[in-house]
Amino acid sequence: MSVPETRDSGQELPLPWDDTAQELYEHAPCGYLTTLPDGTVVNVNETFLSWTGYGRADLVGRKRLRDLLGVGSLIYYETHVAPLLRMQGEVREIALDVRCATGRRMPTLVNATLNYDADGAERVIRVTVFDATERRRYEAELLQARRTAEESERRVRVLQQVVADLAAVPTASGVARAVVAAAGPAFGAADGGLWVVDGDRKQLVLAAAAAHAGFRDVALSAAGAAATVVRRGEPVVLAGAAKLRTELPEWAPALLRQGRQGALLVPLTAHEAVLGVLVCTFTEAHAVSDSELQLARLLGQQAGQALDRARLYDEVRLREERAVFLGEVSRDLDGVTGLAERARLLAEMVVRGVAAYAQVRLAGEAEVLAEAGEPAATGTDIELPLTVRGAVAATLTLRPHGGLPVPDPAFLAELADRAAPALENARLYEREREVARTLQRSLLAGEPPGDLRFTVEACYRPAGGGLEVGGDWHDAFLITPDRLAVVVGDVVGRGLHAASTMGQLRSAVRALAAAEAGPARLVEQLDRFVDRVETARMATVAYAEIALDTGTMTYCCAGHPPPLLLPAHADPETLWEGRSAPLGSRAGRRSRAEATVRLVTGDRVLLYTDGLVERRDRHLDEGLDRLAAMFATRRRSPMKGLTARIADAMLMGGEPPDDDVCLLCVSLGTEPRLERTIPADPYRIKAVRTDLKGWLEFRGVDEDSADALLLALSEAVANAIEHGYRDCADGTVTVTATQLGDEVILRVADKGTWREPRPDDPARGRGLFLIGKLTDQMEINTDGGTTVTMRRQVAGG
Structure with missing residues (x-):
């Protein structure tokens, strides 16, 4: 059959069926929707309805395009598609999931065009929807194949x-x-x-x-x-x-x-x-x-x-490493001097090298000198006697790693031969160092004078390492019954010469103070003394005299760090006045300056040496500021042990300082609250009684009440030691005393176990009976230990 030649004439070809525009729209191979600018559906074709299962009445005028989208597609439509459509007038091939009437998600590709009227206003949005199910499946298969290939390659x-x-x-x-x-x-x-x-x-x-x-x-x-x-x-x-x-x-x-x-x-x-x-x-x-x-x-x-x-x-490597290890044991143990340090280093090296756990004990001693590793580690213990000159000096116990080969006997014997002389030499060194320490302590001042008008607390920390003694010193003494002298000094250098010079300076200060010429005159006379004692040249001194009747303190600092004043009710103050050059300095004038400050009851003054505040890694001002802040936090701390606590805090961690450290703190009046902690030793009760007696006398407590409180204290502390720690080799007892009005409150606390008095033993429980008779009220609390609280009304105060 011939085809009519109509293409050139512009006529349409005749079709063997009716294909109207409506048919093309309704049954097109894609879905069509027409919506208003707000998304409301105003027309939809049959293809879209058959895909999604909706009826025309379900959508037209009732649903917006956004209502037909899955959650993820809805978010993407609102944040990307809709703004892009309004900016460009159209979007193409946007992947969205359409929610069908059955709830199924149908993957689609969407094209949309925004039409405008003659005035340029938005009129309608025409949307075409293509079913992308097969495409999505094909893409998933490609993706899976790629993942499989990538996984194989990976x-x-x-x-x-x-x-x-x-x-x-x-x-x-x-x-x-x-x-x-x-x-x-x-x-x-x-x-x-x-x-x-x-x-x-x-x-x-x-x-x-x-x-x-x-x-x-x-x-x-x-x-x-x-x-x-x-x-x-x-x-x-x-x-x-x-x-x-x-x-x-x-x-x-x-x-x-x-x-x-x-x-x-x-x-x-x-x-x-x-x-x-x-x-x-x-x-x-x-x-x-x-x-x-x-x-x-x-x-x-x-x-x-x-x-x-x-x-x-x-x-092969193990043999080489053990040979190197033995060499390191000899070398590293020689690098430290103390017995405890060598023992600890030996235990640590054994754990790093051959064992899971190691401990060192001195011969004849039950206490472990040092240990390292995990005590609960599995393995068989091996005890190595460390013998020196035919005698066992110590024992090294090691526990090899469970499941690993035990070190061979030849290696263990060599280890013992190297460790034994190192520990014995350290023990001898410790003994010699203790001799040096004893000399140092003998040259320091003795106990400060006892007087209820003031309290003096001092602390000395020698530099770590070496046998040499230092030249830091402190002293406190009464020049007259109403005038107290306190001094802290630092001699240049270390060793016996420095210690000897320190002793001479301390004696010179005491002798010159007797003239009552004042701090400045005393330091000027020390300059003349230094001219004859060359080793004292450039020594520094902080010297102060306190009039106990008026509270006036006159002080002088010869090249020394400034005293630190902590008023009872104000911030710390660094006393920068009264300063001059170190002793024997020939630069400048030979006259010395002094300054005066008024103290009241409760004020505290701290004198110290530069080892407390100077560090290589920080500025001196930082050390002074840190000391002032630390001193302020201890405003209410008991004077007993105060300087030791400050030294520990400033030295951070308790490690021996690089330089000697010396502190002396003086406070006017006695402590408002007495607090003491002693070991659970009956011989230490006397010291607590002495402190409490002085505290009660200063507060004007009548003699009968004071005697009763002292006896009650003795009974309570003795009970805590005898019964609270009956099953414990060590422990502590804490005693506090406060006064509220005309009532004194004593508390004795221990962390031991409470023991009820036994009816079959009439001698037991008499201490509590006596305390009850000596005080007006007694309370016993046995939670987490035992605390006995005793109250008594007193006369005077």
Whole structure:
């Protein structure tokens, strides 16, 4: 049949069926929608309705385009598509999920055009919708194929990387860590651990673990999966927490507590023997594929060969390391001087080198001198006698790592021969240093004068290391019954010359103070003394005299750090007046300056040497500011032990300072609140009684009340020592005394155990009966120890 030639004439070709514009619209191969600018559907074709299952009445005038979109597509439409449509007038091939009447999500590609009227106002939006279901499926298949290829390539890379890592680490421990680190990249494991078969092939010994301290060694006689892997030499897959619980050995609870849902156990093989097991665990159900099993076998073979090679290397290296270790023991022990330091260093070195735990005891001593490592570590203890000149000086006990070879006897004998003389020399050094310390203390001032009008507390901390004594010193003495002198000085240098010079200066100060010429005149006379004692040149001195009847303090600082005043009710104040050059300085004038400050009851003055505030790593101002702040926080602290607490806080950690440190604090009046803590020793009760007696006298308590309170205190402290600590070798008792109006409150507290008086022993309980008669009220609290509170009305005060 010939076709009419109508194309050139512009006429339409006749069709054998009716194909109206409406038919084309309704049954087009895509969905059509027409919406108002706000998205309300005003027209929709039959194709879209058949795809989605909606009726025309369900959509036209009732739904907006946004109402037909899934949640994710709706957000994308509102934030991207709609704004873009209004800016450009059209959008093309936008991927949106349309929500069908049944709730199914249909993937689509959407084109939309915004039409305007003659005035340029938005009129309608025409939307075409293409079903992208098959396209989405095809894309998903392509994506899955790509992921499979990428996963295969990734596993090949992982295996290559593992092989490279294993080749780079020569030691067995390095091989173990490299294999455990590969568990995540190779199989997507959350973590894992590696166990190696011990030399006797009786158990699996933990070699490396990614995260779990709960992993332990595994007996090969167990019926678990790990032992099965060793016997069969094939990987084992465990799926589900219940399966883990029945198949994994005793460390399974550590896994299950962290939500493990599966495990893959891989044997490490070499020369047809299983050398170890790699355990990979998963937090979610994990189906191990055939390709992963193949990778597991290859990984196990490569790791097993690397482990076998590393063990040979470790044997050679161990011999070399132990030879080096013995040399380091001799060298490093010679690098420290103290007995405790050498013992601690020896224990630490043994733990780092050959053992899981080590301790050192002196011969004949029950107390452990030093220890290191984990006392609960498994293993067999080995005791090495450390012998010097035929006598045992100490004992070194070491506990090798469980499952690892015990050090050979020749090595242990060599270790003992090197450690013994080092400890014995340190013991001799300690004895000589104590002699030097005794000399230092003998040259320092004795006990400060006892007087209820003031309290003096001092502290001396020698520089760490060495046998040399220092030149820091302090002193406090009464020039007259109403005039107190306090002084802190620092002689240049260390050693016997400095200590001797310090003693001469202290004696000179006491002799010159008797002339009552004042601080400035005294320091001027010290200058003349220094002219005859060359070793005293450039010494520094802070000297003060306090008139106890008026509270006036006159002071002079010769090159010394300034005194620190802590008023009873104000901020600390650094006393920068009255300053001049160090003793014997020939620069400038020879006359000395002095300054005066008025003190009241409760004020505290701190004198100190530069070792307390000077550090190489900070400016002097920082040290002075820190001291002032620390002094202020202890405004209400008891004077007893105050300077020692300040020294400890300033020296941070209690380590011996680089320079000698000397502090002296004086306070006018007695303490508003008495507080003392003593060891649980009956011989220490006297010191507390003496302090309480002075405190009560200063507060004007009548003699009868004071005697009653002192006796009650003695009984309460004695009870705490005898009964509270009856089953304890050591302990402390804390005593506090306060006064509220005309009532004195005493508290005696211990941390021991309470013991009820026994009716069958009439001698027991008499102390409490006596305390009850001596005081107006007695309360006993036995929570967390025992606290006895005693109250008594007093006359005077």
